[in-house]
Amino acid sequence: xxxxxxxxxxxxxxxxxxxxxxxxxxEILPLPDLHNPPATGGWLAGFLNxxxxxxxxIDLATLLGLRPAASEPGLYAHLVxxxxxxxxxxxxxxxxxxxxxxxxxxxxxxAGTLNGCVAAEIVIGDRLVHALATESxxxxxxxxxxxxxxxxxxxxxxxxxxxx
Numbered sequence: 001x002x003x004x005x006x007x008x009x010x011x012x013x014x015x016x017x018x019x020x021x022x023x024x025x026x027e028i029l030p031l032p033d034l035h036n037p038p039a040t041g042g043w044l045a046g047f048l049n050x051x052x053x054x055x056x057x058i059d060l061a062t063l064l065g066l067r068p069a070a071s072e073p074g075l076y077a078h079l080v081x082x083x084x085x086x087x088x089x090x091x092x093x094x095x096x097x098x099x100x101x102x103x104x105x106x107x108x109x110x111a112g113t114l115n116g117c118v119a120a121e122i123v124i125g126d127r128l129v130h131a132l133a134t135e136s137x138x139x140x141x142x143x144x145x146x147x148x149x150x151x152x153x154x155x156x157x158x159x160x161x162x163x164x
Contacts, residue, residue, distance in 0.1 A: 005102060008122060008131060009080070010095040014061035017129045018091075019122060024134045026083040028094050031073055037153060042069050044146065045090050047153050048079060054153035055081070056146045060089045063137065064117065082134050086150070089137075098124060105131070 007022035034046030034057055043063040047054035057079060061067040079088040104123040108130070119133035138146065 005099040006105060007097060007099050009097050011091045012093040012095055013091050014066035016066055017127055019129050019131045020080065020134060022097060024083055025080055027081040029079040031077040031079060048088055052157065054150050054157060055086050055088050056150050057088045057090050060091050
């Protein structure tokens with residue numbers, strides 16, 4: 001990829017084209033079965049058991065108000081694990097990894113940032129794509145509640161006898 005641009009992971013989120021900076025993404029996974037304790041719901045889709053550690057899975061479409069919480073994930077749904085935080089985002093599809101020239105990236109106007117979730121707008125071909133800021137997707141209070149639920153899920157897992 002050219003050094004004069006930035007790499008973005010293109011996503012389909014309930015039919016809305018979005019992107020995450022490549023630097024914010026640790027891994028992409030097909031949608032596995034999720035653990036759904038009674039406390040999950042709304043935009044918290046459940047927990048991914050990743051090497052014995054529960055990783056909260058956030059339905060990005062529901063979080064952004066693009067789809068009701070009761071919707072089932074589609075056939076091509078993916079999980080995007082973020083770098084630096086133990087969180088995964090459920091998206092309808094990971095479409096591509098692209099290098100975007102700096103000239104095609106512009107700051108988002110304040111009115112269209114979804115409370116700071118949209119960091120920039122990028123032009124890809126004839127499309128305008130919302131580049132999301134992972135650090136702004138959840139509020140501090142939401143992060144604390146999700147962390148508490150993840151800790152409770154880890155404690156439940158730890159209380160089970162080891163498998164043979």
